[in-house]
Amino acid sequence: MSTILVIDDKKEILTSLEYLLTEVFDKVVTLESPETALQVLMQQEINMILLDMNFHLGVNTGSEGLFWLEQIKKVHPDIPVVLFTAYGDIDIAVRGLKMGAADFVTKPWDNDILLDKLRAIMEKERKMKTLEEVTEEHMQKAIDKCHGNLTSAAELLGISRQTLYNKMKKK
């Protein structure tokens, strides 16, 4: 079961997305305003969020959208949030990406591109590395940072040189 939450202040957009997104999601939840988004996230399992950045016609800085992105990420850092920005609003999109947004789509949007992006994110999300893979990668990173010096890499990692040495020998 996968659910997407769509937040946009235009009803027409919500209704057209509601239909389109069933291509990828089992359930589509819509909201006309981000105010109650945090509540919705508490009440039901949401796997992805599509967040419009421009509420309040006239106030088009997108900063309100960034504010809500921040609120959402604070409570649910792992739910991917896709930003819905007006074309040309790329500056906001960049700031959003740096705040942890998964991707962004410009309005007016292309259905296929939108669906592809959402599918790609879901696919990435589905995978979860094993603990072994994660530790392996992190050890390798430490070794790289220490230019191959196992002694100092082990110290960085907070484990004994012996352990690091043995693990590296295996592979």
Add this chain to the structure above:
Amino acid sequence: MSTILVIDDKKEILTSLEYLLTEVFDKVVTLESPETALQVLMQQEINMILLDMNFHLGVNTGSEGLFWLEQIKKVHPDIPVVLFTAYGDIDIAVRGLKMGAADFVTKPWDNDILLDKLRAIMEKERKMKTLEEVTEEHMQKAIDKCHGNLTSAAELLGISRQTLYNKMKKK
């Protein structure tokens, strides 16, 4: 000892940065073209890269810059690369960020902003989490993904339920 590699095709820019960046780095290496960048990376330890995105005056798509970013990241995924883009070229910057760039700075640049960004990245780079912290975080992520179900989280992580259960009890 920290070294930054600056790649830009304008000599004036290289010389002015060469001086400025000593504020943050012990050594500043400059290159007028990215062609030899990979060689330089093999020969000496580079801790950060400042990469201009617009070579070949007239060809301003930035795609050449993205190409080199990709090449660099392929060999050295952990060296932070800061993109230097012309103002308005934000689209390229976004694609760069998604390809793993650490940040980007628009030209003409503000010295203080540039230095602050580089300092922030160095600071972030300096820290390295211990293996325990990394595993802890990853376990927590798995548990979140499974909505608290330890049994399935353990399965996702590739460890026994018992181990996950005990670790969670500790904290």
Add this chain to the structure above:
DNA sequence: TTATTACTGTAAAATATTTTTACATTTTTT
């Protein structure tokens, strides 16, 4: 260049952790 210091490769005993197995109890799903 030599002396010094630091890192590797190897080993083995002491500790600690993880897995496995098991079962009564609670929670969730059908």
Add this chain to the structure above:
DNA sequence: AAAAAATGTAAAAATATTTTACAGTAATAA
């Protein structure tokens, strides 16, 4: 209400990690 799944607990067996040790090698400083 019954069935299925997850928790909380435990304890022995299997593994993994730390600690300690030392000879050989590489890097660094005098």
